[in-house]
Amino acid sequence: MSLQLVFDALSLGGIYAIAALGIALIFGVMKLVNFAHGQFIACAVFALILPTADAVAVLGLGALPAVLLIPAIIGFGAGLAVLAEALVFRPLRHASPVALMVGSFALGVALQNLLLVLYGGRPKAISLWPDLGQPVQIGAAQVPLLQLIVIGAVALILGALALMLKRSRLGLEMRAAAEDFGMARLLGVRANRVISGAFALSGALAAVVALVLVAQTGVADVRMGGQIMLVAFIATVVGGMGSLPGAVAAGMALGAASALLQAFLPDAARPFRDAFLYALVILVLLFRPQGIFASASAKPRV
Amino acid sequence: MLTSHQIRRRMAATTPVLLALLLLAFVLMAVTLGDRAAARMASETLIRVTLVVGFWIFAGNSGVISFGHAAFACVGAYVSAWTTLQPGMKATLLPGLPEAIADAHWPVLAGAGLAGTIAAALALVTGAAILRLSGIAASIATFAFLAMINTIWSNWTPITGGTSSVVGLERYVTPWVALGWAVAALIAASVYGASASGLALRASREDEVAAAASGIDRYRHRLLAFTLSAFFCGVGGALMGHFIGVINPDGFYLSLTFLMLAMLVVGGIGSLSGAVIGVLAVSVTVELLVRLEKGVTFGATTFALPPGSQEILIAIAMILVLVFRPAGLLAGREIMLPARWVTGRSIPKE
Amino acid sequence: MMAKLGVHDLSVRYGKLTAISDLSFTVAEGERLFISGPNGAGKSSLLGAISGAVRAAHGRIEMDGDILSGLSPEGIARRGLSMVPEGRRIFRGLTVQENLLVGTGLRRDRAAVGDDLETVYQAFPILRERAHANAGALSGGQQQMLAISRALMTNPKLMLVDEPSLGLAPKVVDEVYDHLCALQALRGLTLVIVEQSSARAARVGGRMILMRGGRIVADGDAATFAADDLLSEAYFGDPA
Numbered sequence: 001m002s003l004q005l006v007f008d009a010l011s012l013g014g015i016y017a018i019a020a021l022g023i024a025l026i027f028g029v030m031k032l033v034n035f036a037h038g039q040f041i042a043c044a045v046f047a048l049i050l051p052t053a054d055a056v057a058v059l060g061l062g063a064l065p066a067v068l069l070i071p072a073i074i075g076f077g078a079g080l081a082v083l084a085e086a087l088v089f090r091p092l093r094h095a096s097p098v099a100l101m102v103g104s105f106a107l108g109v110a111l112q113n114l115l116l117v118l119y120g121g122r123p124k125a126i127s128l129w130p131d132l133g134q135p136v137q138i139g140a141a142q143v144p145l146l147q148l149i150v151i152g153a154v155a156l157i158l159g160a161l162a163l164m165l166k167r168s169r170l171g172l173e174m175r176a177a178a179e180d181f182g183m184a185r186l187l188g189v190r191a192n193r194v195i196s197g198a199f200a201l202s203g204a205l206a207a208v209v210a211l212v213l214v215a216q217t218g219v220a221d222v223r224m225g226g227q228i229m230l231v232a233f234i235a236t237v238v239g240g241m242g243s244l245p246g247a248v249a250a251g252m253a254l255g256a257a258s259a260l261l262q263a264f265l266p267d268a269a270r271p272f273r274d275a276f277l278y279a280l281v282i283l284v285l286l287f288r289p290q291g292i293f294a295s296a297s298a299k300p301r302v
Numbered sequence: 303m304l305t306s307h308q309i310r311r312r313m314a315a316t317t318p319v320l321l322a323l324l325l326l327a328f329v330l331m332a333v334t335l336g337d338r339a340a341a342r343m344a345s346e347t348l349i350r351v352t353l354v355v356g357f358w359i360f361a362g363n364s365g366v367i368s369f370g371h372a373a374f375a376c377v378g379a380y381v382s383a384w385t386t387l388q389p390g391m392k393a394t395l396l397p398g399l400p401e402a403i404a405d406a407h408w409p410v411l412a413g414a415g416l417a418g419t420i421a422a423a424l425a426l427v428t429g430a431a432i433l434r435l436s437g438i439a440a441s442i443a444t445f446a447f448l449a450m451i452n453t454i455w456s457n458w459t460p461i462t463g464g465t466s467s468v469v470g471l472e473r474y475v476t477p478w479v480a481l482g483w484a485v486a487a488l489i490a491a492s493v494y495g496a497s498a499s500g501l502a503l504r505a506s507r508e509d510e511v512a513a514a515a516s517g518i519d520r521y522r523h524r525l526l527a528f529t530l531s532a533f534f535c536g537v538g539g540a541l542m543g544h545f546i547g548v549i550n551p552d553g554f555y556l557s558l559t560f561l562m563l564a565m566l567v568v569g570g571i572g573s574l575s576g577a578v579i580g581v582l583a584v585s586v587t588v589e590l591l592v593r594l595e596k597g598v599t600f601g602a603t604t605f606a607l608p609p610g611s612q613e614i615l616i617a618i619a620m621i622l623v624l625v626f627r628p629a630g631l632l633a634g635r636e637i638m639l640p641a642r643w644v645t646g647r648s649i650p651k652e
Numbered sequence: 653m654m655a656k657l658g659v660h661d662l663s664v665r666y667g668k669l670t671a672i673s674d675l676s677f678t679v680a681e682g683e684r685l686f687i688s689g690p691n692g693a694g695k696s697s698l699l700g701a702i703s704g705a706v707r708a709a710h711g712r713i714e715m716d717g718d719i720l721s722g723l724s725p726e727g728i729a730r731r732g733l734s735m736v737p738e739g740r741r742i743f744r745g746l747t748v749q750e751n752l753l754v755g756t757g758l759r760r761d762r763a764a765v766g767d768d769l770e771t772v773y774q775a776f777p778i779l780r781e782r783a784h785a786n787a788g789a790l791s792g793g794q795q796q797m798l799a800i801s802r803a804l805m806t807n808p809k810l811m812l813v814d815e816p817s818l819g820l821a822p823k824v825v826d827e828v829y830d831h832l833c834a835l836q837a838l839r840g841l842t843l844v845i846v847e848q849s850s851a852r853a854a855r856v857g858g859r860m861i862l863m864r865g866g867r868i869v870a871d872g873d874a875a876t877f878a879a880d881d882l883l884s885e886a887y888f889g890d891p892a
Contacts, residue, residue, distance in 0.1 A: 092624060
């Protein structure tokens with residue numbers, strides 16, 4: 001029971017952390033709270049299937065073997081985000097953070113309705129990797145194979161991202177730009193390269209979330225990115241806006257809190273799990289308005 | 303002899319009057335010249351004026367974008383339904399209501415008043431927590447609040463009916479009822495805007511540091527604006543319910559949030575006139591697009607936009623406004639009478 | 653000979669406020685130019701306009717005869733101009749060495765980066781000692797050395813330095829200028845330094861431009877300004 005809970009918390013927290021990183025990366029570099037992130041996730045989900053209004057999905061990209069499918073969807077997510085940046089956010093480069101946020105909200109609405117036009121509004125069943133539902137015996141706990149894969153993948157991604165930010169040229173430039181964009185440019189750091197890079201990474205992370213969601217739920221729904229985006233937002237606020245380690249830690253904490261609420265709330269209250277979660281966060285922020293894992297002035301560090 | 307300050311105050315006082323006249327003209331035109339659909343559109347638009355002007359009281363004065371105001375509309379709509387529905391109806395639809403509410407059968411105006419009051423009370427409580435956050439983080443928290451209300455309303459089936467709709471609300475909202483509330487919202491907004499609290503809040507929006515140095519307690523003013531703002535959004539939600547006769551939590555979620563935000567951005571968040579003009583401009587555009595989605599026949603061919611394209615086009619228009627006219631159509635200006643009309647002569651130079 | 657830097661009829665405005673109006677001057681290759689003047693004279697706006705961080709209302713800025721106006725800050729940096737900004741603006745969350753490497757992405761001579769890093773560390777042993785510590789933990793003087801070194805790591809031909817003495821003890825300021833002059837001699841740099849104290853400029857030596865109200869009011873050898881230091885103090889008086 002308790003071991004099972006640990007796996008639930010880790011896999012849910014891992015996904016929240018990946019989503020929160022996707023938000024925090026972009027916020028760090030250009031102070032944009034990206035309300036379209038949930039729709040990046042939804043678009044990556046629908047990229048798996050062919051446009052149709054039928055209830056049963058016909059796999060498009062999703063029919064590829066996993067070794068091709070995963071890079072293809074991640075590439076799709078990255079490409080979509082880079083395209084969105086070029087079309088919507090580049091013209092808004094000098095706008096206020098509020099205008100950027102409102103613009104991203106509008107972009108999200110446009111993308112969601114584009115999916116509605118192309119695919120219709122009904123959720124669709126997708127059977128992607130059905131074998132991953134098989135339980136694996138670990139100690140006393142029965143853990144779905146998918147959950148183990150998710151936990152492993154999250155660890156791998158976090159490690160790779162940390163390494164990339166710490167060791168690569170682009171990572172260095174992104175961290176410098178996140179602290180002081182103007183100064184970085186004075187040192188020859190190309191604004192477009194850094195921002196496109198941040199969007200590409202963010203879109204790739206959105207695609208990862210999309211793959212996990214589809215594998216977990218077996219459904220494609222236009223609204224499916226919304227809830228996880230909200231949790232990711234909350235994680236970035238709780239983690240201290242723009243702090244990457246803060247976002248990861250807060251995402252993990254929210255996942256754990258969710259798993260605990262799910263396990264220990266009385267049955268009648270379970271549908272309200274997320275409401276409890278949000279209320280909890282608002283309460284926490286009442287006492288620490290600057291976030292939990294970072295002070296308001298803290299800069300992103302990896 | 304009037305000082306220039308007094309003249310400006312008089313000029314500012316003409317703004318709600320002119321806007322009210324504009325809305326009156328809009329209603330008259332729709333009712334006398336248009337078809338039934340036009341009259342419906344007029345009611346709907348005037349309800350949105352109530353909502354968006356309410357929204358503006360907070361967002362316009364504080365400069366903080368809220369994603370939570372649709373939640374106040376949601377609460378308002380349900381409070382009005384709880385108090386005004388036939389008790390027999392409630393027994394079947396909402397069996398979990400406490401007895402006092404289940405037996406209530408209030409007049410609609412009292413229902414609307416309570417809708418606003420409960421929404422305001424909720425705003426006072428949640429605002430006390432949310433508004434401590436800095437601007438962007440506060441916006442995110444309002445979004446969490448919206449999701450929280452939606453989650454609760456979608457699942458609290460005995461009280462709210464859950465995701466199935468509550469039907470049978472008395473459909474009393476004519477264009478004139480909607481106009482009445484819209485004008486009330488306009489008056490409240492301009493009175494608040496001219497009040498010491500409104501001035502202080504706008505000063506803190508323009509220059510946070512200077513405002514703090516001059517001893518402005520931004521948090522308190524934000525909270526006051528948030529609460530007043532929620533009152534009219536609560537009323538607006540009640541009106542929405544009694545206009546269509548059916549309510550559902552998802553009717554007060556992201557689409558409504560988007561629509562309210564789009565109206566404010568298109569008109570310009572910097573002025574009350576901007577909020578009103580934004581509602582009119584977007585509503586008329588939406589109406590045209592909805593008719594296009596239903597299909598328009600040119601001779602032998604019927605041309606129809608696919609459903610959903612309305613939102614896409616509004617969203618694109620919103621982004622274009624943000625890029626090319628970031629302050630909105632009115633660019634922060636108010637519609638007001640010129641100085642010589644209020645004084646009989648021109649404004650003195652200082 | 654072609655001027656290293658040429659500023660012609662430059663104006664900078666912020667809304668209705670004019671920060672710089674119709675300013676012109678040139679700087680020769682290898683020269684050391686001090687820009688002095690009271691607060692609000694437009695010194696920082698001038699450096700901002702040259703580096704591309706501030707958009708000019710009109711006028712032309714040239715480096716080696718190429719027009720810089722309209723280029724992005726990174727585009728200008730890539731042509732060999734580097735900036736040590738007011739307040740130093742080091743990346744506090746990055747390590748000292750990472751700070752030094754941020755600006756090396758624009759260099760084509762990647763192989764020389766290691767040598768330059770070694771040179772910096774030899775000039776400032778404290779930076780080597782703290783290479784892997786967060787830059788935010790350095791003292792003010794050390795941060796100034798880091799900001800200068802960071803600018804040098806881009807291998808610039810022209811370096812703009814904004815108020816290097818701000819907030820530092822006089823002894824530390826001496827050190828900063830000693831290093832700047834040594835580096836200039838070593839590399840054949842052209843230096844443009846904003847320095848509020850004309851006495852300091854005179855002691856270091858070089859040409860000096862005096863600005864006030866967005867215009868140049870005097871241009872000459874810094875040493876001669878120092879002679880009538882009192883006069884210029886009186887002349888500046890209270891800018892209000």
